[in-house]
Amino acid sequence: MNAHFQPESVSLDLLKVGTRATVVGIDWSSLEESEANRLKHFGFDEGVTVEPLHLGPFGRDPLAIRVGRMTVAIRKNHARAVRVVPAS
Amino acid sequence: MNPLPLVAVAGSPNAGKSALFNALTGARQKVGNYPGVTVERKSGRLMLADGRPVEMVDLPGAYSLEPASPDEAVTRDVLFGRQKGERAPDALMIVVDASNLDNHLRFALQLIELGLPTIVALNMVDLAKRDGLELDPRRLESELGVPVIETVAVRRRGIPELQAALDDMLSAPRCGMHERAPSELIQLQRRARDIAKAAVVHESPVRRWTHRLDSVLLQPVAGPMILAAILFVMFQAVFAWSEIPVGWIESGMALLGQAAGDIIPQGLARSLIVDGVIGGVGAVVVFLPQILILFFFILLLEASGYMVRAAFLMDKLMHGAGLSGRAFIPLLSSFACAVPGIMATRTIDNPKDRLTTILVAPLMTCSARLPVYTLIIAAFIPDRAIAYGIGLQGLVLFGLYATGVLGALTAALTLRRTITRGGGGAFMMELPKYQMPLLKDVAIGLYQRAMIFLKRAGTIILGTTVLLWALASFPQAKPGQSQVEASIAGKIATGIEVVVKPIGFNHDISLALLPAMAAREVAVSAIATVYSIDASDEEAATAPLADRLRGRWSLATALAFLAWFVFAPQCISTIAVTRRETNGWKWPLFMVSYLFALAYIAAGATYWTAVALGL
Numbered sequence: 001m002n003a004h005f006q007p008e009s010v011s012l013d014l015l016k017v018g019t020r021a022t023v024v025g026i027d028w029s030s031l032e033e034s035e036a037n038r039l040k041h042f043g044f045d046e047g048v049t050v051e052p053l054h055l056g057p058f059g060r061d062p063l064a065i066r067v068g069r070m071t072v073a074i075r076k077n078h079a080r081a082v083r084v085v086p087a088s
Numbered sequence: 089m090n091p092l093p094l095v096a097v098a099g100s101p102n103a104g105k106s107a108l109f110n111a112l113t114g115a116r117q118k119v120g121n122y123p124g125v126t127v128e129r130k131s132g133r134l135m136l137a138d139g140r141p142v143e144m145v146d147l148p149g150a151y152s153l154e155p156a157s158p159d160e161a162v163t164r165d166v167l168f169g170r171q172k173g174e175r176a177p178d179a180l181m182i183v184v185d186a187s188n189l190d191n192h193l194r195f196a197l198q199l200i201e202l203g204l205p206t207i208v209a210l211n212m213v214d215l216a217k218r219d220g221l222e223l224d225p226r227r228l229e230s231e232l233g234v235p236v237i238e239t240v241a242v243r244r245r246g247i248p249e250l251q252a253a254l255d256d257m258l259s260a261p262r263c264g265m266h267e268r269a270p271s272e273l274i275q276l277q278r279r280a281r282d283i284a285k286a287a288v289v290h291e292s293p294v295r296r297w298t299h300r301l302d303s304v305l306l307q308p309v310a311g312p313m314i315l316a317a318i319l320f321v322m323f324q325a326v327f328a329w330s331e332i333p334v335g336w337i338e339s340g341m342a343l344l345g346q347a348a349g350d351i352i353p354q355g356l357a358r359s360l361i362v363d364g365v366i367g368g369v370g371a372v373v374v375f376l377p378q379i380l381i382l383f384f385f386i387l388l389l390e391a392s393g394y395m396v397r398a399a400f401l402m403d404k405l406m407h408g409a410g411l412s413g414r415a416f417i418p419l420l421s422s423f424a425c426a427v428p429g430i431m432a433t434r435t436i437d438n439p440k441d442r443l444t445t446i447l448v449a450p451l452m453t454c455s456a457r458l459p460v461y462t463l464i465i466a467a468f469i470p471d472r473a474i475a476y477g478i479g480l481q482g483l484v485l486f487g488l489y490a491t492g493v494l495g496a497l498t499a500a501l502t503l504r505r506t507i508t509r510g511g512g513g514a515f516m517m518e519l520p521k522y523q524m525p526l527l528k529d530v531a532i533g534l535y536q537r538a539m540i541f542l543k544r545a546g547t548i549i550l551g552t553t554v555l556l557w558a559l560a561s562f563p564q565a566k567p568g569q570s571q572v573e574a575s576i577a578g579k580i581a582t583g584i585e586v587v588v589k590p591i592g593f594n595h596d597i598s599l600a601l602l603p604a605m606a607a608r609e610v611a612v613s614a615i616a617t618v619y620s621i622d623a624s625d626e627e628a629a630t631a632p633l634a635d636r637l638r639g640r641w642s643l644a645t646a647l648a649f650l651a652w653f654v655f656a657p658q659c660i661s662t663i664a665v666t667r668r669e670t671n672g673w674k675w676p677l678f679m680v681s682y683l684f685a686l687a688y689i690a691a692g693a694t695y696w697t698a699v700a701l702g703l
Contacts (some may be wrong), residue, residue, distance in 0.1 A: 025552075032380060034156040034514075035516065036650060037151075037152070037156040038151070038360060038514070039275070040152075040154075040273045041152055041191075041194075042191075043190065045274055045277060053302065053305040053306075054303075054400075055280040056400060056401065056403060056404050057308040057312050057404075058399055058404035061404050061407075062400060062404070062515055068191060069187065069188050069190055069191065070188060070190075071298075071518070071519040072516070072517065072519065073396070073519055074515070074516050075403070075407070075515050075519075078514065079179070086625075
């Protein structure tokens, strides 16, 4: 996916808490169908603004992420499928 | 006669759908399962202004018609008229959260595309206002092409308007379902965002309550501490508050037994009613106070939005055992009793995660095992301190609990890699806004749990306790002979003895194992009966019982018996609830076999180690 070659893009699990970022690509193929559906249900899509709000107390996993008007919890390994560009 | 018109209530999770359903139909709801799956079906009746009844069915919350959980698959199948046990709905009521239109309109659009007569309840408009969000329902109506009614379900606002709209909709001539190619999820989502944007008149930025609370409750250090404090209060309450009602139930059952005993002449009929039916039902109903208290807290935590946070905090640890954060509360509840613990697994989305949690829940040491543990420990473990403040007896008790927890985690890991392998093991959840739980909704939920327990589990438990009674009562003993020894149960015990002799169990234990299936703590009274001690005065009986045990059991046997009880599935109620919650006999049978196997191995290993050490 060309999003991965965008030099300034990082995967969502590496984004610092409180940093807003724009989703530039999602590697749907790395997810099982039901997991991919759930990410779509949560509103993950290219161009959407996301922001990590909290990290789990053990091993900084899972992540609580604001997507649009919702806050959702996903595990790091799923957050890895989402490429984002932090807002400058 | 034509069946009543059926209106399906659909919406995304956290749209306030259940509160709206309760507001429309009241407490008189029918709760059951869809055939073949453990997805709850809730239906109720609504009277229109002119007295015409309408049947309403509360569909499981779903984000879209592309399912990511068994609940969502049922919702889709009902809407397409493919679900067993449900006719195709005549009309739809879609519930959306006014402050989360961007997301909830996606499912609404997908549902409107189905072409059924539809109305939209724009719910929780008060909370949207509090969040600084001003909406234009008329604009929304024209964008969606269906009537939109503003509601606040928890305050019963907008309910008459909703009923009037339902009336209009059901009175209008029907047109068939559209056969249109469904739109793609992402496209629907983008349209939903555009419509939401258009419907927002004004938005003033406010710092939301939920975010303020989350910054404390999800804080990496304070969060787990607050969770621990909440759980501490919860378990204190389960034990402290249940003591008095349990006392009432026990004395009520005793009175009932006595009254029945006075009326029915001495003989088999009296024994069946008093020992079998009243005794058996009593042993089940005694669980009810604990179940209700536990579910009171669980429903409060669920309705307030905190439950998902607890799952969030514990997910990583539970993930280590191959489970999800959602399994934490059910497993913890199982320390009180596995029955409500297993019933609470319904909140786990992922079927494999849920099954694994059910299968390991009986390993958490429930409160019914405590009387057995205390008796044996008091009889065999010397009451001496091994260090300041640490007594040997307490240490052994702790060891038994720890063995249970370790056993559960190991079993979960093993199951997750073998029998319940696959199915992702994902943790993907919405963290909903915090909300004040409505007492009436909690009460309805409690009532439903109580009925499920009493009706479904009760019938199976009553049946098995009567069976156990029969086994222990036939054939009748000759004078001078012990009834237990003479009965079929006694013969079975002789058979069991052959099997359990290698793990150090004697004839008395073999006799106690069968009645203990009704409830674990019965093992104590069963042993007491074997030693023909008057067990009616329990306190007086315990001391001499402990003394007698010491005379007849070796320490190795006693330790093996303890190890057995850590693992053995000695509880009919648990097996019955597992059958209900897994929808068949396959999994309860598997559970019973693997737990008995574990118990056998653990008891055997303990016995032979103890013998080798010369104990």
